[in-house]
Amino acid sequence: METNAPPAGPEICVIYSTAPPNCSAELARSLIEKNLAACVNITPVRSLYRWKGEFCDDEEHLLIIKTRRELSERVIRAIQEQHPYELPEIIALPVIAGHAPYLAWVYGETDRS
Numbered sequence: 735m736e737t738n739a740p741p742a743g744p745e746i747c748v749i750y751s752t753a754p755p756n757c758s759a760e761l762a763r764s765l766i767e768k769n770l771a772a773c774v775n776i777t778p779v780r781s782l783y784r785w786k787g788e789f790c791d792d793e794e795h796l797l798i799i800k801t802r803r804e805l806s807e808r809v810i811r812a813i814q815e816q817h818p819y820e821l822p823e824i825i826a827l828p829v830i831a832g833h834a835p836y837l838a839w840v841y842g843e844t845d846r847s
Contacts, residue, residue, distance in 0.1 A: 745802060745804075745837070745841060746800065746801070746802060746803060746828075746829040746832070746840050746841065747800075747801060747803040747806050747826050747827060747828050747829055748798060748799065748801075748826070748827050749797075749798075749799040749806060749809055749813075749824060749825065749826045749827075750796065750797070750798060750824070750825045750827070751796075751797045751799065751813055751817070751822055751823055751824045751825075752779065752781060752796055752797070752822070752823045753795050753797060753817060753819070753822070754794060754795070754818060754819075755778070755793065755794070755795050757817075757818060758776050758795035759776060760816075761813065761816055761817065762774035762776055762797055762799075764812065764816060765799060765801075765809060765812060768812065769843070769844055769845050769846050770805055770809045770812055770845070771799045771800060771809065772800050772839065772841075772843035772844050773799075773800045773843075774799050774800070775797070776795050776796070777795065777796050777798070778793065778795055778796075779794050779795065779796045780792070780793060780794075781793075781794045800840045801844050802840070802841055802845060803826075803828060804845075805845055806826045810826070
């Protein structure tokens with residue numbers, strides 16, 4: 735585990751995105767392989783929403799993506815490029831605090847350039 739990187743909360747963010755179950759693991763794996771995410775949790779969710787005037791009730795997967803805040807725009811672009819939806823949900827939230835060793839691990843696992 736690398737711990738020489740800044741573990742401060744503001745350095746890390748969490749990005750939420752939903753995706754169809756048949757492509758969520760591939761999307762998560764791609765983000766990790768590109769060093770854009772340290773970890774992606776995938777959990778089934780039921781999404782209720784209105785799309786183009788129609789009520790929708792869909793089974794989806796929620797991707798909870800942990801990354802560096804400075805990589806958030808690259809993560810968003812990568813999701814957009816690979817996502818099958820016309821308008822994917824992509825929301826970035828700052829991490830204001832957390833377990834310092836874990837935050838350092840997230841930092842160390844991302845963008846190893």
